[in-house]
Amino acid sequence: MKDFFPNSTWFGFTGTPIFNVNKKQAQGQLARTTRDQYGDVLHTYTIKNALEDHAVLGFQVEHEDTIEPISLNNHIYDQLRQTEKYANASAIKVNDVIDQMNGIEKEKYIDNASFESDAHIQKVIRKIFRPDNAYLKFDFQNGRPQKSAILTTSSIEMAKRYYNKIKEMTKNPDWLWDEFPDYPIRKGRTMEDPNFPRIAITYH
Known part of the structure; x- marks a missing residue:
């Protein structure tokens, strides 16, 4: 196409830019980052901009410490x-x-390495799935979760590690109560979905 339009100007658009910290594996002369593919950034439109423009729904941010x-x-x-x-x-x-x-x-x-340790991963997933917390955040009703969640990571490798750790933690049918014996939910509430959590991993 470039040969057909020799004087054309090309612009690249991406919603998932690839930086040096999460660059693709080397494959010959193929680009490994968005900058390698398209050159310097001309303009950015971030989630902050989208929220200010009311283009997307707002969300609640909670800061959780995983270090004492x-x-x-x-x-x-x-x-x-x-x-x-x-x-x-x-x-x-x-x-x-x-x-x-x-x-x-x-x-x-x-240091970034602290967020990539197994200890940090365990603290994150245990916070997410702790029964008293999960019941409210996933809006359980009649024993079934009514809401979904997205966990984003710094790289594809980290996404795989989180996925594997969650699958390992939940492989036992009674994992919820075996893993969290000290965090019961209130009487009269139930978490009876045998397939919770349904987890999938996606990446580019």
Whole structure:
């Protein structure tokens, strides 16, 4: 087509850009990232833009820590001490700065490898499927979930790891109660769907 239209200008559109952190495996001379395929970005329209334009439905964001708070704060304390700004600051000053941080700000001090560990994956899936939490989030009625959920990951490899960990955790028919004996649901409520959770993995 390019030969037929030699003076044409080409634009690429993608809703799932591929960056260096999740680039495709090398296959000859084929492009491995969106930039390799199309060149530099001309314009971006993010989910934030779509929400502001009311083009998509809003959603609730909940921040869940998977690292024990004191350990995380101490880690940030050590990181701040290594910076010129806080190297000579008082301990009270440094801790005050940490106390003013929200969850997202604190995450910036955590190495990406921490989010890719088996321990982190286990904490995430156990939070999602803990009976007292799952009953409400999946809106169980008459023992059956009425809502679905999407779990996004940083890479295809991470998606596969989450999928395998969930399948491993739920392989026993009584997994829900065996895995979470200390998190019962309230009396009068039931979770009786033998196929919960129905899980599928998709990726590009």
